[in-house]
Amino acid sequence: MRFLLLILSALAFCANTLAAPLQAQPNSLSVTLQLADLPSTIVLCRDPTAIQVAGDVDESWFVGIDTDANPATPGGNSDGIEVIIGANTLQQASSCSPHTANTQSSIVGGDLGVWDTSQQNYVDSGIPVSVALDFTAKTITMTAPLIGPLANMKGIATLYAGTEGVYTATSNGSVTTFAQDNGNAFTTLSSMTDPAGDVSQCSSPCSPSASWYGLVDLLGASATTTAPIATYGAGTVYFEFDMAGLPATMSLCRYPQSSTFSDSQWDAFINPGNTANPAPSNFSTAVFAYTIPQAVACMPNNVLLGQALQAEIDHWDSTQNNYVKDADLPVNADANTGKIIIQADGKATALAGLSTQSPMGEVDAGAYPSGNPQQPFAYDNVSPLQLGTPVSSPSGNVQNCSSPCSTTVSWYPQIDLVGGYIHLADHIFTGDFE
Numbered sequence: 399m400r401f402l403l404l405i406l407s408a409l410a411f412c413a414n415t416l417a418a419p420l421q422a423q424p425n426s427l428s429v430t431l432q433l434a435d436l437p438s439t440i441v442l443c444r445d446p447t448a449i450q451v452a453g454d455v456d457e458s459w460f461v462g463i464d465t466d467a468n469p470a471t472p473g474g475n476s477d478g479i480e481v482i483i484g485a486n487t488l489q490q491a492s493s494c495s496p497h498t499a500n501t502q503s504s505i506v507g508g509d510l511g512v513w514d515t516s517q518q519n520y521v522d523s524g525i526p527v528s529v530a531l532d533f534t535a536k537t538i539t540m541t542a543p544l545i546g547p548l549a550n551m552k553g554i555a556t557l558y559a560g561t562e563g564v565y566t567a568t569s570n571g572s573v574t575t576f577a578q579d580n581g582n583a584f585t586t587l588s589s590m591t592d593p594a595g596d597v598s599q600c601s602s603p604c605s606p607s608a609s610w611y612g613l614v615d616l617l618g619a620s621a622t623t624t625a626p627i628a629t630y631g632a633g634t635v636y637f638e639f640d641m642a643g644l645p646a647t648m649s650l651c652r653y654p655q656s657s658t659f660s661d662s663q664w665d666a667f668i669n670p671g672n673t674a675n676p677a678p679s680n681f682s683t684a685v686f687a688y689t690i691p692q693a694v695a696c697m698p699n700n701v702l703l704g705q706a707l708q709a710e711i712d713h714w715d716s717t718q719n720n721y722v723k724d725a726d727l728p729v730n731a732d733a734n735t736g737k738i739i740i741q742a743d744g745k746a747t748a749l750a751g752l753s754t755q756s757p758m759g760e761v762d763a764g765a766y767p768s769g770n771p772q773q774p775f776a777y778d779n780v781s782p783l784q785l786g787t788p789v790s791s792p793s794g795n796v797q798n799c800s801s802p803c804s805t806t807v808s809w810y811p812q813i814d815l816v817g818g819y820i821h822l823a824d825h826i827f828t829g830d831f832e
Contacts, residue, residue: 435612620704
């Protein structure tokens, strides 16, 4: 990272007091679907005859989850999907007629559906699915708690996203038809993109010019869990960054004339063995996430949050006098909770000796034209940290922030650290890391 070493010194500024513990949050799964269009108003009961076949709803959005990461189960015609979470437009009465409605109040979540072997179908679990809409990003986010049929969801579980809109296909003998768009598989550690304008089973009056077409034209999907499912089992180490806010869509190449590799990054520095070494501030290991690197001649662009970050673990190399990459790491970011969470293998060489006695801290930075080439970024930090103890940090205290940086710029919340937490998968810490 171009400004990696420059921001290391920020950890020393607040390294004399331990902040108050944060409250633990219940874990949940959030899946975000990006659509070609999400207008503020929509037409409900747009085809009074067709919606009666579709459970009295005009459009639906759903995600199928192979919770055990085994396509052979639960069998039947389930396609390996144990659980479905979904959202849909409000149910309409059979006597309804087309009318315009507010989108915010017209798209709702349903109950989490679970495959029933005896019925060879999905039945309601009674667990509610909540829905959040972002009209700027044109996204629908469905959230369900990781309880019941989702309690044992594996970290490598496959997810499938799809959309559906019902209509009467006049070009095909006035047959009730479901226009649909299904994307490729993804996981909570990956995301997927889908071409625009590829809605299938779409014939007149369905077409790309139809007012509702953009609602079922899927462009991408990503998923996060508030406490990521351990990738490396019980030995997983989590590096959590609690931000004042995160956008559903990340703006990259914010200042094209002052591109510094990445727009923002979130770093954890550790001295696992608590030993003297030549690394900056004595931190021999660096774990960090950063926005997708940008070319010097980049242009401003927007990327779904779930696709915008990369992460890695480095160790200090005294010969090169720099941090050297050891491996890529999985990273989750959740706009609903404001969390960025990196996972690392506790057995990694760079983390050997990690314990509650290991000095550690977190710092982040956002690049901008500060006018000072030696410090072209604003930054915030949480330090010191102790393994297994979450700490809070004041909001609105980003340092080296002068025009055009300010508390009102859109990217300020994503570098405003309000808490940090480095811990093991089981959250139990009674001594040294094993």
